[in-house]
Amino acid sequence: MRFFSFLSSFLSAWRDYPAEINTVLGDRYVNLQLLGEGSYGMTYKCLDQKSGAVVALKQSRPSKGEYAEHLLRREKNILQALPHPQIPELLDFFVEGKHTYLVMTYVEGDTLEDLIFEQGCIYDEASCIEMTLKLLDVVQYIHKKGYVHLDLRIPNVLFQEERLSVIDFGLARQIGEEPPLGYQRNRKGLITSKKMRKTRRPETAYPPKSARSSYTAQFKLAEEQSDLSDIGHFMLFMLYSSYESEDGADTERSWQEELSISSELQEVIERLLELREPYSSTDEFYHDLHVLKTKSFL
Numbered sequence: 001m002r003f004f005s006f007l008s009s010f011l012s013a014w015r016d017y018p019a020e021i022n023t024v025l026g027d028r029y030v031n032l033q034l035l036g037e038g039s040y041g042m043t044y045k046c047l048d049q050k051s052g053a054v055v056a057l058k059q060s061r062p063s064k065g066e067y068a069e070h071l072l073r074r075e076k077n078i079l080q081a082l083p084h085p086q087i088p089e090l091l092d093f094f095v096e097g098k099h100t101y102l103v104m105t106y107v108e109g110d111t112l113e114d115l116i117f118e119q120g121c122i123y124d125e126a127s128c129i130e131m132t133l134k135l136l137d138v139v140q141y142i143h144k145k146g147y148v149h150l151d152l153r154i155p156n157v158l159f160q161e162e163r164l165s166v167i168d169f170g171l172a173r174q175i176g177e178e179p180p181l182g183y184q185r186n187r188k189g190l191i192t193s194k195k196m197r198k199t200r201r202p203e204t205a206y207p208p209k210s211a212r213s214s215y216t217a218q219f220k221l222a223e224e225q226s227d228l229s230d231i232g233h234f235m236l237f238m239l240y241s242s243y244e245s246e247d248g249a250d251t252e253r254s255w256q257e258e259l260s261i262s263s264e265l266q267e268v269i270e271r272l273l274e275l276r277e278p279y280s281s282t283d284e285f286y287h288d289l290h291v292l293k294t295k296s297f298l
């Protein structure tokens with residue numbers, strides 16, 4: 001039994017082996033770099049020989065069969081439905097042999113994850129509010145179009161100087177839509193990751209249990225609140241970048257106790273994380289955050 005499971009994982013790894021650098025995919029796209037490997041596909045940075053542009057190309061994993069193709073087709077439809085300068089534009093989609101390919105614009109910039117954990121950027125209350133308002137411009141657009149992103153994590157938000165972009169619509173759904181059958185998410189990069197522990201926070205203090213449960217739920221509900229809850233975590237990541245733990249303090253404290261933030265911002269985040277009355281809409285949250293921004297610059 002063990003031998004068969006070993007053999008099957010060996011065969012999957014062999015079939016899914018990423019394309020070599022400089023391989024031409026789809027007779028057109030030259031692989032410059034493997035950007036990442038997800039559960040259902042691999043993403044490459046490629047040179048489009050026809051247009052001369054650098055693009056991002058997602059390739060399905062053959063070992064995941066038709067299901068990987070189905071997920072890429074979904075993502076293609078969603079990108080097509082959301083034309084926006086801060087969302088990747090769908091450029092091409094094709095099936096070749098065992099693979100399905102989705103080609104989109106390559107977004108330059110650093111992810112918020114890199115800015116915090118690799119480059120040591122520090123965000124105070126005012127800059128956290130400023131960045132979140134920028135993110136909300138895109139999120140409001142997505143929601144108004146009738147979709148939810150459902151994966152608004154710090155590796156999926158990129159900054160190029162002042163410009164913010166949102167990527168990875170692989171989990172996005174129409175509001176109210178059921179998740180695609182059989183989908184299992186690779187939950188890497190969540191707030192419980194080792195990276196977050198680098199901040200020397202007591203591990204159990206954050207996130208609060210009720211907030212963590214929305215992450216550990218196998219499927220999020222396709223409603224605005226799911227994205228708002230992600231934005232709550234997004235804001236806490238930014239605010240923890242300026243947190244310094246007190247030497248020798250090993251008592252467990254909640255994020256509310258650890259972070260030196262205004263009571264107004266704390267209340268906003270508690271509403272996002274549903275620790276108190278949740279926001280009834282993204283617009284209501286936007287309004288409150290805008291009021292806070294105006295106050296913090298007075």
Ligand SMILES: Nc1ncnc2c1ncn2[C@@H]1O[C@H](COP(=O)(O)OP(=O)(O)OP(=O)(O)O)[C@@H](O)[C@H]1O
Nearest residue numbers: 035036037038039043056088105106107167168186
């Ligand atoms: N349009 C894009 N422009 C630039 N980089 C991108 C683009 N789309 C994805 N990436 C990068 O490619 C890598 C893999 O992206 P992908 O969307 O497959 O997400 P993942 O989180 O690695 O996989 P999964 O969501 O399946 O777990 C990530 O590092 C991401 O930053």
